[in-house]
Each structure stands twice: as C-alpha cells, then as structure tokens.
Amino acid sequence: MxxxxxxxxxxxxxxxxxxxxxxxxxxxxxxxxxxxxxxxxxxxxxxxxxxxxxxxxxxxxxxxxxxxxxxxxxxxxxxxxxxSPSDYGPLVSPVSKIKQECVEKTFDFSASKLSALQALVESEAIQYPTRNEVVNALVYKCAANAASSANPHQLVQYMNIRESTSPPLPPTSIGNILTVFSTPIHKGDLGLAKIVADIRKSKNNCSTTRNNEHNEWVSEILNAYSTGKGTFHQRDCDVYISTSLCKYPFQELDFGWGKPSRARLGGHSISKYFALMNTHDGGIHVSVHLTEKEMSIFENDKHLLQFATPDQQQ
Structure with missing residues (x-):
C-alpha cells in the first residue's frame, strides 16, 4: 500500500x-x-x-x-x-505451517546396516521386506517409545499415485498427485515384524482403492478445512507422519557445476515427522522431527543405534 x-x-x-x-x-x-x-x-x-x-x-x-x-x-x-478475504482456516495460508516446538536430527542407515535390518525382519516370517518398510518401522517404533505420553499411536505415510491413475500419469507430472495410507492404531511397544506387516497391508489396501474417487489425503484436508483444525488432528491418537523421497534422484541433480555431495530437505516445524532420502552409498538418510524431550530419548535408543548412525554434520 x-x-x-x-x-x-x-x-x-x-x-x-x-x-x-x-x-x-x-x-x-x-x-x-x-x-x-x-x-x-x-x-x-x-x-x-x-x-x-x-x-x-x-x-x-x-x-x-x-x-x-x-x-x-x-x-x-x-x-x-x-x-478475496476468507474466514480463518488451515488452508487460508497453507504455505506457512503451524510451528510446533520440535528439534530436527538426522540419522544414516548404511547399505550394510539396511541389509542386516532387513534380515532381522525377514527372520520373523516377513517375506522380502523393503528398505523403506524396515526403516519406517524402526524409526516409528523408537519415536513412539520415546513419547512422553502413553497415548495410542499411528503411522501415516504419503503415497505417489501417478502410476495407479487411469490412465497412468508420467512420473514427471506436476502437482501433489498423492494420497496417504495409515496403519492401524497401535498401543504400547510393538515388534518390528508386526509394524512392517501393518505397513505392507495398509499400502496394499491403498493401492487397490480407486484413489481418484476416494482419497484419504483429500478427505483429511477437507475435514481440516471444515473444522478449522490441522490435518490429522481429528484422530484419537498420536500421529507420526513419514514421507519417502528415495525414488527422487536428488543425488543426480546437476545444474552445471557438478552433482551434490549430499542432499537433504529444508527445515520443518512439525513434530512427529520424518523423511527418508537415498544416500550415495546405497543407504538411507532419515530426518527426524520430535520434541526436544522425546528426541533426547529417541537418539539414545539402543535398538535404533544398532542400525543407524547419527549424522555428524548436523
């Protein structure tokens, strides 16, 4: 003005x-x-x-x-x-998310540690567990164990649905063409195999759903918009959100001055959130966001440290 x-x-x-x-x-x-x-x-x-x-x-x-x-x-x-002006709601200014008191720390799963983690889960009658499945299961398990409350909890993961549309869309299609799938609500400490089985079943159910007609992520947004509350705030449990960017070739990006030695996401101010990215050596780099109190417990979890190494460059 x-x-x-x-x-x-x-x-x-x-x-x-x-x-x-x-x-x-x-x-x-x-x-x-x-x-x-x-x-x-x-x-x-x-x-x-x-x-x-x-x-x-x-x-x-x-x-x-x-x-x-x-x-x-x-x-x-x-x-x-x-x-034009609008009433207050979570989508009035969605580019700026509600900030939560949390800290971010990153952990690396090397290729050899991933293989060992997959072998551990496979020994418990889970056939061919994927890298994403075992990493999500372990990080979710340790984060839930570090929670300051005994609330039930649930893992929600984003899913790219370009290939499942009819006709399938090319992977370069612009936009958030996605949905989410959720595990059942869990209580207490669970075994890795149980979590991996729940992740796999939930993903398979989502894959067979006609997401162009019923999309859980769109339903969550509309529910948040109608109630004036944030997404996933209507669920009667603690929600842990995970996104995997392992299929995105960040390590191969070259803007004319060479490929990056490492890549990572920008900062987020959302607690109970983690993101997965590939590393150069075939491992997975995980960014974890928890409250300061929860992080102090999480980063010292002996089960986590058996397979993950804290990033020394953070």
Missing amino acids: RKGKLSPRGDGPFKVLEKINDNAYKIDLPSEYNVHNVFNVSDVSSCVVVSYYPWAERLKNNATVECNDNGAEFLEVQDSIIP
Missing part, C-alpha cells in the same frame, strides 16, 4: 477485510495510521500478497478439483494478485 508524498513509499502487507466493489477494498490497518481503511485499487501496491488460495477451481467430488477458474475470486493488481 502506498502512503502520502512525504511518507515512506510503501508499507504492508495488510489483510484484505472486505471487497467494497471492483475498485475499492477495505484493508486491515493498524490503528496508529489514523486514516480511513478503504482504498482504491490504484493505491494497492503490486507487492502486496496477503493470503494464498490452494484452489482457483471447484471441488468436483471427494478427490477431484475441476479446473474451471470459478473458485476463489482474485483481484489483479499490476503484476501481482490479491485474493
């Missing part, structure tokens, strides 16, 4: 409270400005973006967004946009 001639040339951003008409908007100004808070479009700077809408379309069903540009209204201001 632009001020008077003798004032600084701009200020903000400020929230749009109300659309008066096509040329005038009511702005949420601090009281110390002592000016009327209805402004002409010409007085709204192109750099002001006060909110973000995830959809400019209509929800067609429980899993589909119809791209017809009839969704949220937008005001074009020079080379930027200001969306």
Whole structure:
C-alpha cells in the first residue's frame, strides 16, 4: 500500500477485510495510521500478497478439483494478485505451517546396516521386506517409545499415485498427485515384524482403492478445512507422519557445476515427522522431527543405534 508524498513509499502487507466493489477494498490497518481503511485499487501496491488460495477451481467430488477458474475470486493488481478475504482456516495460508516446538536430527542407515535390518525382519516370517518398510518401522517404533505420553499411536505415510491413475500419469507430472495410507492404531511397544506387516497391508489396501474417487489425503484436508483444525488432528491418537523421497534422484541433480555431495530437505516445524532420502552409498538418510524431550530419548535408543548412525554434520 502506498502512503502520502512525504511518507515512506510503501508499507504492508495488510489483510484484505472486505471487497467494497471492483475498485475499492477495505484493508486491515493498524490503528496508529489514523486514516480511513478503504482504498482504491490504484493505491494497492503490486507487492502486496496477503493470503494464498490452494484452489482457483471447484471441488468436483471427494478427490477431484475441476479446473474451471470459478473458485476463489482474485483481484489483479499490476503484476501481482490479491485474493478475496476468507474466514480463518488451515488452508487460508497453507504455505506457512503451524510451528510446533520440535528439534530436527538426522540419522544414516548404511547399505550394510539396511541389509542386516532387513534380515532381522525377514527372520520373523516377513517375506522380502523393503528398505523403506524396515526403516519406517524402526524409526516409528523408537519415536513412539520415546513419547512422553502413553497415548495410542499411528503411522501415516504419503503415497505417489501417478502410476495407479487411469490412465497412468508420467512420473514427471506436476502437482501433489498423492494420497496417504495409515496403519492401524497401535498401543504400547510393538515388534518390528508386526509394524512392517501393518505397513505392507495398509499400502496394499491403498493401492487397490480407486484413489481418484476416494482419497484419504483429500478427505483429511477437507475435514481440516471444515473444522478449522490441522490435518490429522481429528484422530484419537498420536500421529507420526513419514514421507519417502528415495525414488527422487536428488543425488543426480546437476545444474552445471557438478552433482551434490549430499542432499537433504529444508527445515520443518512439525513434530512427529520424518523423511527418508537415498544416500550415495546405497543407504538411507532419515530426518527426524520430535520434541526436544522425546528426541533426547529417541537418539539414545539402543535398538535404533544398532542400525543407524547419527549424522555428524548436523
């Protein structure tokens, strides 16, 4: 927003409270400005973006967004946009997540340790456990054991559904074309084989679901939007969220100055969250987010340290 001639040339951003008409908007100004808070479009700077809408379309069903540009209204201001105001909700500004008190630490599972972990699980009657299955199971088990409460708990994992759509989409398709699948709610300490079996069964069930008609992730978002609470906050248990990026070739990226010696995700402020990435030597690098108290227990878990090494570069 632009001020008077003798004032600084701009200020903000400020929230749009109300659309008066096509040329005038009511702005949420601090009281110390002592000016009327209805402004002409010409007085709204192109750099002001006060909110973000995830959809400019209509929800067609429980899993589909119809791209017809009839969704949220937008005001074009020079080379930027200001969306119409909306009520409070988790998707008003989804680019900024609710911050939680947590710390991040990373752990490396070498190729040899992964093989040993897979052999351990396979010895308990689980056929051909995958690297992702055993790492997710161990990290989830140790994180749940480190929890400060005795609440029941559940593991939720993201799943890429490009290949399962009809017709299948190419892996380079842009967008969050995904869903989630959840293990049953667990209580107490569980064996690794039991957790791996639950992960596998839940994933298989998700793979056979018509995710273009019923998508658990979309249902979770819509539920959060209607209640004004965050995703997974409606479940009667502690939810641990995991995402695997092991199929993404981060280690092969080359922007002209060589491939990276290592790669990692940016920081997150969400507790009970972990992410998996490949390493150069065929291992898996895991980023774990827990409260400080829980992390102090987790990082000293003897079962975890039997297979994982704390990252010395963090």
